[in-house]
Amino acid sequence: xxxxxxxxxxxxxxxxxxSFVPKLATKVLQWLDVQEGDEILDVGCGDGVLNLQxxxxxxxxxxxxxxxxxxxxxxxTAKKSAAASANPSISHICTFEVIDATQxxxxxxxxxxxxxxxxxxxxxxxxxxxxxxRKAFFQGVRNALKPGG
Numbered sequence: 001x002x003x004x005x006x007x008x009x010x011x012x013x014x015x016x017x018x019s020f021v022p023k024l025a026t027k028v029l030q031w032l033d034v035q036e037g038d039e040i041l042d043v044g045c046g047d048g049v050l051n052l053q054x055x056x057x058x059x060x061x062x063x064x065x066x067x068x069x070x071x072x073x074x075x076x077t078a079k080k081s082a083a084a085s086a087n088p089s090i091s092h093i094c095t096f097e098v099i100d101a102t103q104x105x106x107x108x109x110x111x112x113x114x115x116x117x118x119x120x121x122x123x124x125x126x127x128x129x130x131x132x133x134r135k136a137f138f139q140g141v142r143n144a145l146k147p148g149g
Contacts, residue, residue, distance in 0.1 A: 028121050029054070036061025041110075041144055043101050043120040043137075045069050048078025048094070050121060052085065055094035064093050066115075070100040102133045104140020116149045 034040070034057045045051055045067025054065050069075050078096040085091065099107050101120075118141045 040065040042067040068099040
């Protein structure tokens with residue numbers, strides 16, 4: 001298991017200074033074309049605001065969205081927001097886990113090809129600077145996707 005990384009993110013500060021990030025995801029959501037039965041992985045989900053938005057569509061069907069982020073602070077905020085949702089099914093549809101994106105190839109919970117779609121909004125520039133990280137990331141995404149995903 002990889003050594004634990006220091007968490008440089010503060011979810012409260014992020015929500016105050018970068019709340020515009022999910023609003024810029026309109027095009028990403030169009031490309032993602034969320035369907036009610038989709039199983040979706042969000043890499044670098046941050047505070048989960050976009051995931052909760054997507055979960056509203058998924059709640060009409062059988063779909064689920066799983067957000068991963070390397071920041072414990074961000075994941076704690078995302079889980080808290082999901083639990084506080086007015087729709088009680090959201091916390092079952094929308095799950096979050098502390099996983100660094102560079103661990104996509106090796107993390108046990110991502111070793112099955114179980115996702116229809118994988119996306120990342122405003123996170124890849126933070127995680128993919130070294131070439132080895134880019135290669136591992138894209139191999140991990142491919143492995144996480146169902147055939148045809």
